[in-house]
Amino acid sequence: MSEMNYRDALNLALKEEMRRDPSVVTWGEDVALYEGSFKVTRGLLAEFGEERVKDTPISENTIVGVTVGAAMGGLRPVAELMTVNFALLAMDQIVNHMSKARYMFGGQTFLPMVIRMPGGGGSQLGAQHSQSLETFFMHCPGLRVAYPATPADAKGLLKSAIRDNNPVIFLEHELLYNSKGEVPEDPEFLVPLGKADVKRPGEQVTIVAYARMTVLALQAAEELAKEGISCEVLDLRSLAPLDEPAILASVGKTGRAVVVEECWRTCGLGAEIATRIFENCFDSLQAPVRRVSGLDVPMPYSRKIEKLCIPQKETIVQAVKAVMQGKY
Amino acid sequence: METKLRIVLPDQQLLKLYEQMFLAREFEERCAEQYTKGHITGFLHLYSGQEAVAVGATAALHRDDYIISAYREHAQAIVRGAEPKRVMAELFGKATGICKGKGGSMHLFDPALNFMGGYAIVGGQFPISLGLAFASRYRGEDRITACFFGDGAVNQGTFHESLNWARLWELPVLFVCENNFYGIGTEVHRSSALANIHKRTCGYDIPSEKVDGMDVIAVYKAVKYAAEKVRESGLPYFIEATTYRFRGHSMSDPGKYRSAAEHELWKSRDPLPNYARRLTEEGIADRKVLDAIEARCKARVEEAVQFAEQSPWPEDEQVWEDIYV
Numbered sequence: 333m334s335e336m337n338y339r340d341a342l343n344l345a346l347k348e349e350m351r352r353d354p355s356v357v358t359w360g361e362d363v364a365l366y367e368g369s370f371k372v373t374r375g376l377l378a379e380f381g382e383e384r385v386k387d388t389p390i391s392e393n394t395i396v397g398v399t400v401g402a403a404m405g406g407l408r409p410v411a412e413l414m415t416v417n418f419a420l421l422a423m424d425q426i427v428n429h430m431s432k433a434r435y436m437f438g439g440q441t442f443l444p445m446v447i448r449m450p451g452g453g454g455s456q457l458g459a460q461h462s463q464s465l466e467t468f469f470m471h472c473p474g475l476r477v478a479y480p481a482t483p484a485d486a487k488g489l490l491k492s493a494i495r496d497n498n499p500v501i502f503l504e505h506e507l508l509y510n511s512k513g514e515v516p517e518d519p520e521f522l523v524p525l526g527k528a529d530v531k532r533p534g535e536q537v538t539i540v541a542y543a544r545m546t547v548l549a550l551q552a553a554e555e556l557a558k559e560g561i562s563c564e565v566l567d568l569r570s571l572a573p574l575d576e577p578a579i580l581a582s583v584g585k586t587g588r589a590v591v592v593e594e595c596w597r598t599c600g601l602g603a604e605i606a607t608r609i610f611e612n613c614f615d616s617l618q619a620p621v622r623r624v625s626g627l628d629v630p631m632p633y634s635r636k637i638e639k640l641c642i643p644q645k646e647t648i649v650q651a652v653k654a655v656m657q658g659k660y
Numbered sequence: 661m662e663t664k665l666r667i668v669l670p671d672q673q674l675l676k677l678y679e680q681m682f683l684a685r686e687f688e689e690r691c692a693e694q695y696t697k698g699h700i701t702g703f704l705h706l707y708s709g710q711e712a713v714a715v716g717a718t719a720a721l722h723r724d725d726y727i728i729s730a731y732r733e734h735a736q737a738i739v740r741g742a743e744p745k746r747v748m749a750e751l752f753g754k755a756t757g758i759c760k761g762k763g764g765s766m767h768l769f770d771p772a773l774n775f776m777g778g779y780a781i782v783g784g785q786f787p788i789s790l791g792l793a794f795a796s797r798y799r800g801e802d803r804i805t806a807c808f809f810g811d812g813a814v815n816q817g818t819f820h821e822s823l824n825w826a827r828l829w830e831l832p833v834l835f836v837c838e839n840n841f842y843g844i845g846t847e848v849h850r851s852s853a854l855a856n857i858h859k860r861t862c863g864y865d866i867p868s869e870k871v872d873g874m875d876v877i878a879v880y881k882a883v884k885y886a887a888e889k890v891r892e893s894g895l896p897y898f899i900e901a902t903t904y905r906f907r908g909h910s911m912s913d914p915g916k917y918r919s920a921a922e923h924e925l926w927k928s929r930d931p932l933p934n935y936a937r938r939l940t941e942e943g944i945a946d947r948k949v950l951d952a953i954e955a956r957c958k959a960r961v962e963e964a965v966q967f968a969e970q971s972p973w974p975e976d977e978q979v980w981e982d983i984y985v
Contacts, residue, residue: 357798383798389828391821394787398825401791404776405726406799409791424818428781429788437769437777438759439982474983497985 334517339509341483342372342448345490346410348519350380353408356494359386360395360412360448369414370450370509392418396425396447400433403445403499410494416451416465416503423468430499431474443499446490452505452544452594453631453642462631462638464594466542467601469501470571476525477572479503481546483513485569488523496525505544528575530582534564537588537652540579540605542568545592545643552648561656571601579605580612587618590651592643597625619658624651664942668877669719671944675953677719677876678939681711681932683957684735687744688907690961691734691751695911699969700751703780704765705732709906712931713838714739714808716879717901721806721887726774726796728789729808731766732905733778736808740775742768744960745967754971761974762982774803782843783816785809790822793831797894804832804890806883812843814857823864826896834890835866835898836883838873844909845917858900866896873901874929877938904929 336344350356358376360368364387367374377385388395392413399411413419419426426447434442453462469477476498480486486504493500523529531546532553541549546567553563566582568575583589589609591602602623609621627641665674688706695704707714714735718727729736734751738744742758750757751765758768766780776792779785789807796803813819814837826833837857841848848855858868867889871882879901886897904926908915939945945953 386829389821389825391817391825394790394818394821394825397784397787397818397822398791398794401788401793402795402798403791404788405792405795407795424781424784425787429779429784433777434985435982436759436763436767438757438762440759440769440771442985476984 333514335512336483336515337510337512338483338486338504339370339372341487341515342490342504343374345487345494346373346376347379349491349494350376350384352519355406355408356410357384357386357402357407358410358412359388361388361390361414363387363412368412370506372448372504373412392421393425396422396430399445399447400425400430400443403443404433404441408444408494410446410448413447413449415461416449417461417463419449419465426469426475426501427472431472435474442497444497446493446500446502448502448504450504450506452507453626453638454507456633456635456638458633459630464626466503466571467595467599470574470601474499475572476500476570477503478525478570479505479543480569481508481531481543481567483511484515485523485529487515488521489525489569492522492525495522500525503543507544508547511547523569526570526573526575528578529567529569530564531567532563532565534586535562536586537561537590537655538564538566538582538586539590539592539648539652540566540568541592542571543594545594548643548645549592549648551645552652555645555649556652561652563652574605576608579609583609584613584616587616588655589621590624590648590655591621592624592648594626594642596628597623598628600625619655622651622655624648662938663877665877665938665944666942668881673719674939674944675949677715677880678935678950679953679957680715680739681876681935682954683744683960684711684714684738685932686957686961687734687738687964690965692907692911694751694965700765701753702764703731704751704911705909706907706911707732707735707905709926709930710838710840710873710903711735712876712879713836713873713901713903716876717806717836717883720880720883722803724774724801724803725887726776726792726803726805727808728776728785728792728805729778730782730785730810730813731778731780732810733768733808734765737768737770737775737778741773742770742775745964748964748968749971752968752971753973754968755974755978756967756971760978783809783813783818786818786822789833790826790829790831793826793833794829797832802891804834804887806834806836806887808836808838810843811837811839811841811848811857812851814860815851823861823866823896827864827866830894831896832890832894833896834883834886835896837898837900839900839902840905842909842918844913858898861898866898868898868900870900870902873903874931874934876931876935
């Protein structure tokens, strides 16, 4: 184990997989010479050269389409979209091509590709650069979606994503890049896609979270513990496939659930998860499931009101207390 | 002055071009019939009139070269070697179809033939063609990628993004624009500021030329030259083949936006009878030989229809298969 931040853990995952497999290539806007807007691709051009680490034009839809074609042609490409917000320009290639090629061609091809996208709010970047669009990708069959919370998971999940033979949307939270944690040094350390992780065991209420929401949920659980409330924090890690068995097992044990989502509340992943809990473990519930969500507004710039739009430790604490009191 | 056919290709290959064009036409016309009978449903975009482009171009490419296309691609798949019966079964939605009945008319695909798909979002195939070409170059394969599209696709963002990118990354892509002058019902002059499509590549420093897409030999020669250019230089090249579809955009389009006079003019340039005439005039085939070819094509397509009719539907469980590996 060694301590490193989320950014360096991702960087190490890319380096290890590129060393391991010459069919792994990577590209995106400012990925090579500039070494990435968030420096996740630092050192790659120097180590792997211009044919494997490539800068692209600002053409997001084509970035994804080229990645689809390269995967179809036998490579294992990893593309970076500078932020998830720009993925909206590439939704044609993501939804109409990347997610469907295998199915509509009768299983005669597969796309071992990853599209990395930093995202999330909280940096006062305004309405167009602060979005949490994870639900958009979860909604579409044919995609895998990963969104790690810790440096170790970042490394292990990205390595699994690169080795996976399905197209993976790999989300990275911009506010987690500098967060630190212990990361296994073993180059074969992998975190499986589709498996949630109990980041903190507890007895009375399950907090289902992912990415930065997991970090906040752990802080909330710590505070609640001081008040005698025992929370289990379940970090989804992958949003598609959703680890429904892990969710149901935890809620079946605690009898209460709070789902924390950074995305907009309406049709958000919290609605999906709450529904699955209601459908499958209604009898073991001691209180209605509660959601803590991003507000249904375009993100404002001013930090005073931006804060209102994103779940905070305090709002999670309040939601857990409400669930414990059976309020709804 | 037309080139003498025998200067271009040996007799057997000249006859093969005719056979492929006739097979494609026969296939499409039987598709229309099967659509009106309700055996083929959904969208059906037929290629009748444009055969010289697919046949001439495919003959000029290597078997290892990738072909990628849009949604009017039955002929391209068949000319590349897809069995008509498996294509017809696909259109019938049967389990024996080339994509197990999951793709349909617009999504034919066969990696064994290096036929990398029909795509139904206009311009969606451009970026994918670049990725295929990059993969070929990266893997050291002697392979170029031929990307077919219509005149309607040239105003999509992906067209411009991909032309720029192909030149920038120096990718071996041959762009083949099948300009049939109409994007559904909108004539090219009403959608493109510069309707002379091949001239649009100058902004991306990609050489281009225009060819008569009703003349299979002209297409063959142009693509042969272009493909060798791409192969030697590793750089993209662009061909605009002017052509005409004799039917509407799809089976649901009666094509009322085109005048009878225009239609007649293009009908007089039908690539099949004109090429047949040249074959007989130059003594490469007499009517008897052509009759035999035509009978053979008709039998193959009849067999395809029978096969499709008799094939089983997909099992219900198959709806969940092939989403993930």
